[in-house]
Amino acid sequence: MDIILKIDKLKGGYFQDEIIHGLSLDISRGDFLxxxxxxxxGKTTLLRLISRALKPSSGGVFYKGCNIAxxxxxxxxxRVAFVSQDIATGFSFTVEELVLMGRIPHLGRLQFxxxxxMQIAREKLALTGILNLKDKLINELSxxxxxxxxxxxxxxQEPELLLLDEPTSHLDIGHQVQVLDLxxxxxxxxxxxxxxxxxxxxxxxxxxxxxxxxxxGMIFKIGSPEEVLTYQxxxxxYQTVVLVNNNPVTGKPNIVLVPGRD
Amino acid sequence: xxxxxxxxVLFLLLVLAVLLGxxxxxxxxxxxxxxxxxxxxxxxxxxxxxxxxxxxxxxxxVSGIALQAILRNPLAEPYLLGTSSGAGLAAVSAxxxxxxxxxxxxxxxxGAILSIVIVYSLARERGQIADKSLILSGxxxxxxxxxxxxxxxxxxxxxxxxxxxxxxxxxxxxxEPKLLFLAFFPVIMGILxxxxxxxxxxxxxxxxxxAIHLGVNTRNIKKILILVCALISGxxxxxxxxxxxxxxxxxxxMRLIAGPNHKKxxxxxxxxxxxxxxxxxxxxxxxxAPVEIPIGVITAIIGAPLFILLLKKGKKV
Numbered sequence: 001m002d003i004i005l006k007i008d009k010l011k012g013g014y015f016q017d018e019i020i021h022g023l024s025l026d027i028s029r030g031d032f033l034x035x036x037x038x039x040x041x042g043k044t045t046l047l048r049l050i051s052r053a054l055k056p057s058s059g060g061v062f063y064k065g066c067n068i069a070x071x072x073x074x075x076x077x078x079r080v081a082f083v084s085q086d087i088a089t090g091f092s093f094t095v096e097e098l099v100l101m102g103r104i105p106h107l108g109r110l111q112f113x114x115x116x117x118m119q120i121a122r123e124k125l126a127l128t129g130i131l132n133l134k135d136k137l138i139n140e141l142s143x144x145x146x147x148x149x150x151x152x153x154x155x156x157q158e159p160e161l162l163l164l165d166e167p168t169s170h171l172d173i174g175h176q177v178q179v180l181d182l183x184x185x186x187x188x189x190x191x192x193x194x195x196x197x198x199x200x201x202x203x204x205x206x207x208x209x210x211x212x213x214x215x216x217g218m219i220f221k222i223g224s225p226e227e228v229l230t231y232q233x234x235x236x237x238y239q240t241v242v243l244v245n246n247n248p249v250t251g252k253p254n255i256v257l258v259p260g261r262d
Numbered sequence: 263x264x265x266x267x268x269x270x271v272l273f274l275l276l277v278l279a280v281l282l283g284x285x286x287x288x289x290x291x292x293x294x295x296x297x298x299x300x301x302x303x304x305x306x307x308x309x310x311x312x313x314x315x316x317x318x319x320x321x322x323x324v325s326g327i328a329l330q331a332i333l334r335n336p337l338a339e340p341y342l343l344g345t346s347s348g349a350g351l352a353a354v355s356a357x358x359x360x361x362x363x364x365x366x367x368x369x370x371x372x373g374a375i376l377s378i379v380i381v382y383s384l385a386r387e388r389g390q391i392a393d394k395s396l397i398l399s400g401x402x403x404x405x406x407x408x409x410x411x412x413x414x415x416x417x418x419x420x421x422x423x424x425x426x427x428x429x430x431x432x433x434x435x436x437x438e439p440k441l442l443f444l445a446f447f448p449v450i451m452g453i454l455x456x457x458x459x460x461x462x463x464x465x466x467x468x469x470x471x472x473a474i475h476l477g478v479n480t481r482n483i484k485k486i487l488i489l490v491c492a493l494i495s496g497x498x499x500x501x502x503x504x505x506x507x508x509x510x511x512x513x514x515x516m517r518l519i520a521g522p523n524h525k526k527x528x529x530x531x532x533x534x535x536x537x538x539x540x541x542x543x544x545x546x547x548x549x550x551a552p553v554e555i556p557i558g559v560i561t562a563i564i565g566a567p568l569f570i571l572l573l574k575k576g577k578k579v
Contacts (some may be wrong), residue, residue, distance in 0.1 A: 053471045077477030082477070088468045090334065091522035101465055105477035109458065112525070137521075157476075 002166075004029045004161060004193050012049045018057060019045040021193070021217040027161075027195065032187045034208030034225075035197045038238055042217040043197045047163050050195070051082040063161075079107035081154035083164040084120035087146050095149050096134040099125055102156025106240040121156050127180065128152040143170035151179065155186075162186075164196040168203065176200075180207045205229055205252040213237055229253040265526050268519075272533035276316075279540040283312040286544055297393045311543055314502055316432040316440055319512070319539030320532040321449040321498050325491035326509030327516075327527055328456045330485050331467040333393045340495040340509040343400040343488070347407030348377025349499040354411050367441055367500035371430065374496030377403050382488070391484065432503035432555030433545045434460040445497040452494040453532065459483060460524035467522060507561040508535055509567045518572050529574075538565075 005027040013019035019042045027033060035043050048054045050061050052068055061068045068076055076172060087098070091137050102124070103117040125131040128148045138146065147170050164183075168176040184207055186192040198204040204211055205225040212222040215237045231244045234255065247254040285291065287308060291301050322340050329338040341347075352373025356366045384399035385391050415426055436442050456463075460482050465473040473480045498505075512535040513527070520526045542560040549555060 034445055048471075051475055053474050073474065073479050074477040077475065082475040084472070088472065091467045091517075093464070093468075097464070097521075097523050099316075101461070101468075101476055104461055104465060107461070112461070 002029050003027065004031075004064060005160045005195075006062040006065070007046075007050070007059075008062065010046075010049060010056050010061060012056040013042075013056055014054070015044060019217050020049060020056075022059065023218055024059075025219060025222070027193060028161075029193055030187065030191045031192045032184070032207065032209045033196070034204035034211045035195060035214060036199070036201060036204050036211060037214030037220070039174065041214040041237075043214055044165055045212070045217075047082070047165055047197060051080060052076060053082075053164055074105045077157060077159075079159055080161045080163065081157040081159035082149050082168050083154045083162065085147075085165050085167075085169055086143065087138065087150050089146075092137040092139050094124070094132060094134065095136050095138060095141070096121060097154045098138060098149055099134075099156050102153040105157055113152060120158070121152075124152040124155040127155065129178070142148070144172065144175050147171060148175075159177065159192070161193045161195070164194065166197050167248065168197060185208070201234070201255045202247070205254065206247065206250050223244065225252050229255060265520075268526075268530060269533065272530065272537065275537050276533055276540075279537045280312050283315070283540045284332065286548060292423055310436045310439055310442060311434045312540055314436050315539035315543045316536040317442070317446060317449050317507060318434065318498050318502050318505060319535035320453055320539075321494045322505065322509035322530055323512040323516075323531040323535035324456050325494045325514040326452045327524065327531055328459075328463060328487050329491055331463040331524065332487055332514055333397060334467060334469070335393070335397060336514065337510070338397070339506075340491060340498075341404070341504065341506065342397065342491065343575045344377035344381045344403035344407065345374040345492055345495045346499060346504045346506075347404040348380075349374040349496065350430050350504055351407040351411050351414075352376075353499075353503075354414050354426050356394075357422045357425045357429070358414060366429075367438075370503075371500040374499055375492060375545065377407065378488070378492040378496075379455075390481075392511045396488075427456075427556060429503040431552065431558040433557055434502050434507035434539075435547075435554070436501060441501050448493050448497045452490045452497075453528075455490050456487065457528045459487060460528060463487075463524040464522070467524075475487060484573050503556075503558070505539075505558045505561060507558070507565045511565045512538060515569060515572055 003026050006240065007023060007025040010020055010023045011018055011048055023046065035046070037043050045054065052073065063071070063076070063079060088147060099121045100113055100117065103113055103120065107113065110151070125134055128151050130145060130148050130152060133141065133145060138149065141149065149169060151167060168179055179205060183194055187194055196208065208225065210223065211225050211228040213220045213228050213233060220237050221233055229244060231242055234242050241258045243256040243258055244253050245256065246252070284305065287304070289304055291304060296299060297305070325340040326338070329340065329342060330336060349370040353366055353370040356369040361369065381396065381399045381403050383393070385396040387395065411430070462478045465476045465478040466480055466483065470480050513533050516527050516531045516534060520530050541559055542564060546555045546557045546560045
């Protein structure tokens with residue numbers, strides 16, 4: 001299996017505050033990695049270090065053997081796209097304008113979008129099911145619709161690796177399954193490599209082929225959902241009691257919360 | 263809204279405004295006689311003013327647009343970073359010292375550039391420029407320079423009040439055509455550079471991190487564009503003094519009408535700011551002729567209600 005992303009003894013965080021403490025991780029092409037862990041365990045920081053929104057204090061991230069710090073930002077963004085939790089609504093761009101911005105990494109300094117770029121933007125709008133919203137203003141949309149705009153824009157970058165920071169946090173269960181099904185399809189049919197942060201352990205179990213459980217800036221356990229999502233691991237990292245059985249449809253682990261008794 | 267249609271309408275308005283600017287004035291000349299030899303002096307003077315109006319309007323509006331996007335602050339305008347008060351202070355000092363008139367624009371230009379350098383270095387922290395510290399140091403330098411101006415004016419004002427007012431409130435009465443040509447290139451080049459960064463400005467206006475995720479290197483672009491905006495406003499101040507409000511309200515008005523996409527916004531703002539400035543200049547020299555009202559006063563008096571009207575009627579800024 002060829003390694004698409006190699007994270008090597010990565011340390012980093014915000015100014016003096018180190019959040020990731022020497023984390024190493026290999027991602028193969030076609031991987032669908034779910035990243036889980038309690039609040040503050042460093043999931044988002046890890047993703048931001050991979051997207052170059054943060055600079056590592058030591059160690060590095062290598063894309064196909066090339067240190068991402070040495071790549072131009074546009075080069076990186078043609079290969080790696082980031083789906084954030086939400087999008088700023090201060091400036092009222094239309095949905096289509098926003099998705100078209102995903103083409104920026106492919107354009108030269110003196111170049112404006114061509115017909116082809118427009119076509120790609122339309123394609124991604126259709127793929128995420130928001131083509132009918134294309135002329136709407138971003139601040140007229142619901143949070144769920146906005147989240148799909150962000151996804152469409154990231155797909156318009158035509159990346160090989162997609163980073164997602166809780167892409168379903170604002171979605172109802174119907175839309176959650178829709179978005180995750182789409183990601184699964186892109187992963188299977190186009191070989192899109194995916195690293196996705198999810199809070200919902202059951203969604204992570206159902207969709208990710210591998211799961212990384214993070215704790216305090218390190219990977220506590222990585223492996224198949226069955227290997228990682230055991231009640232011992234979860235209880236230890238999340239400090240809470242759970243029950244693990246099997247999802248009758250997928251056969252994957254299914255985590256049941258156990259409320260504290262009075 | 264259709265960009266092409268809006269551009270055509272604005273262009274026609276501009277043609278109309280240019281004609282008005284050439285025909286109307288303290289001395290009435292019918293359109294048919296405008297090109298006669300007898301009227302050549304008046305015609306040339308007015309032509310210069312119209313050109314200056316187009317240059318100043320476009321330059322101020324476009325650098326206002328760029329700064330509002332870069333700093334993600336709706337109150338940003340070309341003079342925010344201290345250029346205007348710096349230039350004003352330099353010009354007023356030069357007037358008091360009695361520097362030959364031809365060198366005062368140079369003093370104003372240097373004052374503008376010097377103040378942006380000070381503001382920029384004040385805002386620098388660990389090699390990074392935070393938007394907030396940039397705005398704050400701009401405001402501080404502006405206030406400091408403005409109070410020095412008032413100090414100088416109250417001590418020496420009686421001597422050269424008119425001349426100082428010219429600088430502090432602006433005028434398109436270009437007293438040296440060569441200066442206009444000198445300022446022409448940095449302003450036009452600056453506008454073109456900003457337009458080339460239109461799509462990057464779109465990304466930056468969404469937020470620094472968003473922009474990075476779209477492959478836009480915000481740190482370099484910010485540096486380049488702040489420098490470009492300083493060059494534009496410095497050049498403009500040195501030929502026509504401080505003209506406020508245009509760089510603040512034209513960008514907002516155009517955003518209300520055409521949305522935040524900089525590829526549309528920049529050409530639309532150039533045209534509409536040109537029209538606006540020609541009209542304001544016309545009013546400044548005809549309303550109380552032969553007394554000329556400083557154009558900075560007119561832009562504010564017309565601009566404020568126009569803006570409020572749009573704000574009440576329009577969508578969100």
